[in-house]
Amino acid sequence: MEKVDINDYILSHSDDEGDLLAALNRDANVNLLRPRMLSGHLQGRILKMFCRMLRPKRALEIGTYTAYATLCMAEGMEEGSLIHTIEINDEMEDFIQKYVSQSPHKDKIKVHYGDAMDIIPQLNETFDLVFIDANKRLYSKYYDLVFPMVRPGGLILADNTLWDGKVTEEHVPAADKQTLGILAFNDKIKADDRVEKVILPLRDGLTMIWKK
Structure with a gap:
C-alpha cells in the first residue's frame, strides 16, 4: 500500500480551509509571482487556533500579502475585535480587497497600505x-x-525564522541581507529576557514570543 505523505495526512485530519481561502490560494498560484509567500492551509488553521485561544481584541499583522493569514486570524477572533494589517505593496490592493470583501469577518479587518x-x-x-x-x-x-505596544501576556509571532534552513549555514554572504536579517532577529530574541520564546519547525519556522 502506498504511504500517505505526512503533510497530506495532517491536512486531512485538520479543519478545511473553506471555499474562500481555497479560491484565494488557487488565484495566488495562478496569478502571483511568489504564491509560496502566503501562509497556506496548515499555518492558517494554526493562526486561527491561536486567536481562538488568546481571544485578542486588537491584533497587528505586518505584511498582508494576499490577506490569507489575515482572514484566518479574523476567523478566530471574536465579534468586536479588530486586526490592523499593513501591506507596503499597493499593487496588491485589488487582490486583497477581492477576498476581504467576500469574508463574513471583513468588519474585523482594517488594511493599511504603506x-x-x-x-x-x-x-x-x-x-x-x-x-x-x-x-x-x-x-x-x-x-x-x-514591543512597547504589546500588552504584558501578549504574543508576538514571527514567520520564516528558519528561512529555508539558511540560518544553519556556516557562512552567509554579506550580500544575503535577508538571511542576515533573520539571523540577527533570532539572536536578538534569544537574548531578550523580557520574553519567553520557542521556534516551531512549522513550514519555514514560526517563532512564538510571549511578553512577560
Missing part, C-alpha cells in the same frame, strides 16, 4: 497579538517598534 515603520506609530493601539511576516531585513526594527 511602510509599516511609518504606519505603526500612528495606530495608537495596545495589541494582544502581533504577526510579523514582512521584509526579513527589518524584523529586528519591527520588533523594537511594536
Whole structure:
C-alpha cells in the first residue's frame, strides 16, 4: 500500500480551509509571482487556533500579502475585535480587497497600505497579538517598534525564522541581507529576557514570543 505523505495526512485530519481561502490560494498560484509567500492551509488553521485561544481584541499583522493569514486570524477572533494589517505593496490592493470583501469577518479587518515603520506609530493601539511576516531585513526594527505596544501576556509571532534552513549555514554572504536579517532577529530574541520564546519547525519556522 502506498504511504500517505505526512503533510497530506495532517491536512486531512485538520479543519478545511473553506471555499474562500481555497479560491484565494488557487488565484495566488495562478496569478502571483511568489504564491509560496502566503501562509497556506496548515499555518492558517494554526493562526486561527491561536486567536481562538488568546481571544485578542486588537491584533497587528505586518505584511498582508494576499490577506490569507489575515482572514484566518479574523476567523478566530471574536465579534468586536479588530486586526490592523499593513501591506507596503499597493499593487496588491485589488487582490486583497477581492477576498476581504467576500469574508463574513471583513468588519474585523482594517488594511493599511504603506511602510509599516511609518504606519505603526500612528495606530495608537495596545495589541494582544502581533504577526510579523514582512521584509526579513527589518524584523529586528519591527520588533523594537511594536514591543512597547504589546500588552504584558501578549504574543508576538514571527514567520520564516528558519528561512529555508539558511540560518544553519556556516557562512552567509554579506550580500544575503535577508538571511542576515533573520539571523540577527533570532539572536536578538534569544537574548531578550523580557520574553519567553520557542521556534516551531512549522513550514519555514514560526517563532512564538510571549511578553512577560
